[in-house]
Amino acid sequence: MAKTHVTMTVNGQAVEGLVEPRTLLIHFLRENLSLTGAHIGCETSHCGACTVDLDGQSVKSCTVFAVQAQGADIRTIEGMANPDGTLHALQDGFREMHGLQCGFCTPGMILRAYRLLQENPNPTEDEIRMGISGNLCRCTGYQNIVAAIQYAAAKLSAPQEQAA
Amino acid sequence: MIPGTFDYHRPKSVSEAVALLADLGEDARPLAGGHSLIPMMKLRLAVPRALVDLAAIADLRGVRRAGTDIVIGATTTIAELIASAELAVALPIIRETALVIADPQVRARGTIGGNVANGDPGNDLPALMQCLGASYQIAGHAGTREIAARAFYQGAYFTALAPGEVLTGIRIAPPPAGHGWAYEKLKRKVGDYATAAAALVLTMRGGQVASAAIGLTNVGDTPLFAEDAARILTGSALDKATVDRAVAAAEAITSPASDGRGPAEYRTKMAGVMLRRALVRAAARATH
Numbered sequence: 001m002a003k004t005h006v007t008m009t010v011n012g013q014a015v016e017g018l019v020e021p022r023t024l025l026i027h028f029l030r031e032n033l034s035l036t037g038a039h040i041g042c043e044t045s046h047c048g049a050c051t052v053d054l055d056g057q058s059v060k061s062c063t064v065f066a067v068q069a070q071g072a073d074i075r076t077i078e079g080m081a082n083p084d085g086t087l088h089a090l091q092d093g094f095r096e097m098h099g100l101q102c103g104f105c106t107p108g109m110i111l112r113a114y115r116l117l118q119e120n121p122n123p124t125e126d127e128i129r130m131g132i133s134g135n136l137c138r139c140t141g142y143q144n145i146v147a148a149i150q151y152a153a154a155k156l157s158a159p160q161e162q163a164a
Numbered sequence: 165m166i167p168g169t170f171d172y173h174r175p176k177s178v179s180e181a182v183a184l185l186a187d188l189g190e191d192a193r194p195l196a197g198g199h200s201l202i203p204m205m206k207l208r209l210a211v212p213r214a215l216v217d218l219a220a221i222a223d224l225r226g227v228r229r230a231g232t233d234i235v236i237g238a239t240t241t242i243a244e245l246i247a248s249a250e251l252a253v254a255l256p257i258i259r260e261t262a263l264v265i266a267d268p269q270v271r272a273r274g275t276i277g278g279n280v281a282n283g284d285p286g287n288d289l290p291a292l293m294q295c296l297g298a299s300y301q302i303a304g305h306a307g308t309r310e311i312a313a314r315a316f317y318q319g320a321y322f323t324a325l326a327p328g329e330v331l332t333g334i335r336i337a338p339p340p341a342g343h344g345w346a347y348e349k350l351k352r353k354v355g356d357y358a359t360a361a362a363a364l365v366l367t368m369r370g371g372q373v374a375s376a377a378i379g380l381t382n383v384g385d386t387p388l389f390a391e392d393a394a395r396i397l398t399g400s401a402l403d404k405a406t407v408d409r410a411v412a413a414a415e416a417i418t419s420p421a422s423d424g425r426g427p428a429e430y431r432t433k434m435a436g437v438m439l440r441r442a443l444v445r446a447a448a449r450a451t452h
């Protein structure tokens with residue numbers, strides 16, 4: 001099968017690769033780019049473990065062909081930490097509030113929560129629960145994931161001087 | 165799970181897409197959001213030899229006015245339907261329905277065109293389009309045509325769309341200001357397809373139903389336009405006896421499958437319950 005040349009920006013870096021049209025974005029990220037943070041859970045568009053940010057939207061990268069992402073701007077869990085290496089408020093929140101147990105769902109949860117907080121910096125508990133309704137967690141019962149996102153929302157909207 | 169091999173095309177215009185589909189023949193398919201097609205390709209329920217991606221065709225995306233009508237471009241995503249200020253005012257039932265489709269990630273990719281063109285009886289927008297009296301604008305090699313949503317669905321995954329045709333837009337004449345509306349969907353969990361759902365638009369005059377239109381989701385091989393039920397309601401004050409008769413008429417046209425969502429008898433009754441709930445909410449929203 002003829003391969004297609006794709007280029008995109010992943011975590012701020014220009015990347016390229018040769019892929020078959022049928023190559024899924026999750027496989028391109030994990031196998032071509034060795035970015036194994038986004039996980040493959042169900043492969044059937046249900047669990048959200050493969051969620052990444054694509055041109056300002058959360059998407060399930062198991063249900064997008066890499067060729068569809070030609071030219072796209074993508075962020076994965078590997079690109080979440082702050083430029084100085086400190087944890088992003090969401091990563092910090094998941095640690096502080098025990099938002100994970102096995103951690104399998106966490107990269108997808110954090111990327112989804114990242115976009116949710118971009119769209120709605122102060123979500124209610126209900127809005128958080130609806131916002132992560134496309135992400136399944138088999139361990140936590142979600143309570144601490146919601147608390148982690150609330151923690152991050154509060155930290156991100158705190159006045160600048162407190163963060164400094 | 166990796167789909168079978170195919171050639172990928174990314175045309176920039178509708179005419180280019182239609183020409184490509186004509187050249188490539190019956191094994192080629194349009195690709196929109198891919199959130200029905202890619203899962204089907206993984207399961208080999210679909211094995212297209214070529215995909216014509218509609219994503220780069222700017223003309224197909226967005227909501228615009230055409231006189232008093234609203235035209236929604238085929239590749240407008242379900243998330244964009246929710247975000248549209250124009251639709252929120254003129255056709256609020258679209259937003260209410262879109263919010264109970266799947267989950268945020270699926271809504272970010274799935275398009276209205278793919279949702280209505282797929283012919284999946286589980287999809288929520290086809291019955292809504294029947295309720296709203298929408299028409300589908302279609303481009304093919306031979307030219308363009310328009311077909312009513314109420315005449316479009318022929319069986320599960322079987323529609324009036326011919327191979328090589330592209331759905332370009334959906335035209336809707338908004339109901340008058342002050343209309344009542346509701347989309348009631350019973351599902352087992354967030355993100356699930358409907359056990360049964362009802363779309364309802366009505367107008368009231370002097371405490372009586374002046375007009376009503378009803379669509380039913382996932383209780384037959386196709387979306388169902390419940391014409392008799394709507395006729396029974398028209399002219400009534402939504403008294404219990406009339407509502408009972410209308411619900412019975414709606415239930416009578418259903419033929420759901422018995423599956424994981426419940427036995428057929430249950431799903432038929434749930435279609436009736438969804439219609440009852442929709443009537444209560446729509447009547448409360450209508451300004452008399």
Ligand SMILES: Cc1cc2nc3c(=O)[nH]c(=O)nc-3n(C[C@H](O)[C@H](O)[C@H](O)COP(=O)(O)OP(=O)(O)OC[C@H]3O[C@@H](n4cnc5c(N)ncnc54)[C@H](O)[C@@H]3O)c2cc1C
Pocket residue numbers: 044045046193194195196197198199200201202203218238239242264265266267270273274275276277278279280281282286287288289325329330331332355356357358
């Ligand atoms: C986990 C999950 C849950 C879901 N839950 C729901 C739900 O509750 N309710 C619901 O309504 N939907 C649901 N969906 C379906 C989702 O809304 C789909 O995205 C949508 O039905 C198809 O739109 P698409 O743009 O992804 O189409 P695609 O998958 O790209 O295409 C679907 C079919 O339509 C054809 N097609 C697409 N666009 C056109 C066009 N413009 N002209 C001609 N043919 C075209 C394609 O060739 C293909 O055969 C769910 C999907 C998933 C993955």
Ligand code: FES
Pocket residue numbers: 039040041042043044045046047048049050051060061062063
């Ligand atoms: S692996 Fe993509 S949704 Fe589960």
Ligand code: FES
Pocket residue numbers: 099100101102103104105106136137138139140
């Ligand atoms: S922490 Fe294990 S699946 Fe969520």
